[in-house]
Amino acid sequence: MSNLDSIPEDYQEKWGHPTPKRTPVVIRRYSSETGRTLSRTTSNARSVVSVALSRIATTMDEHIDEEDSNLVNWDGPNDPANPKNWNPRYKQFLTALTGLLTINVTLCSSAPAASVFSLSRRFGISLVASQLITSLFLLGFAIGPIIWGTTSEMYGRRIVFIISFSGFTLFIIGQALADNTATLFITRFLSGLFAAAPLSNGGGVVSDLWGPVERGKGVGIYATSVFVGSVLGPVIGGYLVQSGHQGWRWLFWCLFGFSFVCWVLCTAFLPETFAPVLLTRKARRLRKEDPVKNKDLYTAHEGADWSFRGIAQRAIIRPFVIMALEPILILLTLYSSLIYGILFGLFELFPIIWGERRGFDIGNTGLIFLGIGIGTTLGGFINVPLQRKFVHLAPLWQGFPPPEERLDAAIIGGPLLVIGIFWLGWTGEYSSIPWYVPALSTIPIGMAINLSFVSLLGYIIDTYLIYAASALGANAFFRAMTAFAFPLFTPQMVHHMGIQWSCTLLGCFSLLLAPIPWLFLKYGPQIRARSKWSPNPDLKIREALEGAGLLSMQSPRTSTASSKV
Incomplete structure (x- = not known):
């Protein structure tokens, strides 16, 4: 028996609605945009929350009569064809694979940052121009989701991953073969454009595989x-670029090898996980098996x-x-x-603090980024216990x-980001301060980045x-446009304002x-209630729970409500 089944019948009287007839009610929402299918079936809808859900369906015009047998859907909530019902270990493997693809493209976005001095010397361009090697890739990141998000909605995740990763x-x-800046920068932008698919569709795969309870862990891994x-990009890139006169070419060949393995x-x-596409395939298969009987079958997609x-x-x-x-x-x-x-x-910023001020070479400067990596990993571990409450909620x-x-x-991450930035700026400015003191500031910065994101x-x-x-x-x-701009003005800002005041400016914005x-x-529910685009099913459910005495009307938090049921 679930928590909802145990709600006493007298709460129905407190809610003020008569007990519905004993007719099964099916509430389904099917969206071609996200593929989310909600199914609520009750043979005796006596709980106040079920009444609230019925009102949501009616309000949003999403009630589809059970007699509409032509709408193709999953064969019940436990249909093994539904990606959310796949074996947990298999879903973990697919989540890890999606994470590996994401690591690949983000590593390729940051690793060439270590080559800006080499590129400046090789092609006779300014350092600002050579920094386009990172910024143009990020510009592709910004535009790519518009293309790949739409095509995955039309054709599914798998085909988009395969095609985009091929181009990338x-x-x-x-x-790797570029002999002029035009070739280098154009191919760099196009790589970023194709590389945006794992970033835009990776989160979609996580959403396809995991329900609300487990989604937090999946999003955390992603x-x-x-x-x-x-973070790994500058570490690897620094040592590869340092390996010889043409080290920057060797860097791109290594990135190509890693990307080819990930494509394979x-x-x-990687299977298809997008529910609308899977259901459309099911409908086509049924129509093909019996063209006469199943000719009217359809999907919302x-x-x-x-x-x-x-x-x-x-x-x-x-x-x-x-x-x-x-x-x-x-x-947000x-x-x-x-x-x-x-x-x-x-x-x-790191090459200025540890390269210019402290004499580190490119490889050792890249190692400082491991502090960010340690911080993001710790942030991931902190996130795990924070997600456990959703099992009860x-x-x-x-x-x-x-x-x-x-x-x-995010409440934890906000102050950590402010502390880390001020720490970095005011210890990184002075070369008399040991190198490891500003390096340690990268750990809270990494934690803040992960937790907040x-x-x-x-x-x-x-x-x-x-x-x-x-x-x-x-x-x-x-986000991508901001990342595109930051590398272009950060060196000039730091050289004109100094490390401490540049970080103070960023720290004040963070504060x-x-x-x-x-x-x-505190005010999120009230703001969401006036939103045109937020469906807000929780607000209707909350109203029911408050009316039933299961949740305090004064409390902005809901974690304690489950203990009353």
């Missing part, structure tokens, strides 16, 4: 892989608008409309963009716990649900934005 890998050859690759693994082992206008509306227009109208998304994107920009700004909230419950990690992305996903792809697309675009998680913890 082949264009690295152009970088987000950690983003930072692991970014992706092609061999097949009925979606795939015209150029419809695709442009979803992939290009909608993300920016949501961004313009949603204060939640604006503030501002904060996450600052974090992402700081991470890529460090690629240019998910049943009570019918799989829709309030998004504010995702903010604990995972928490904020989880909040966006849980807030916008069926519109999460659009919200994440807008967020990813502005200004650090209260955002606290703001949404």
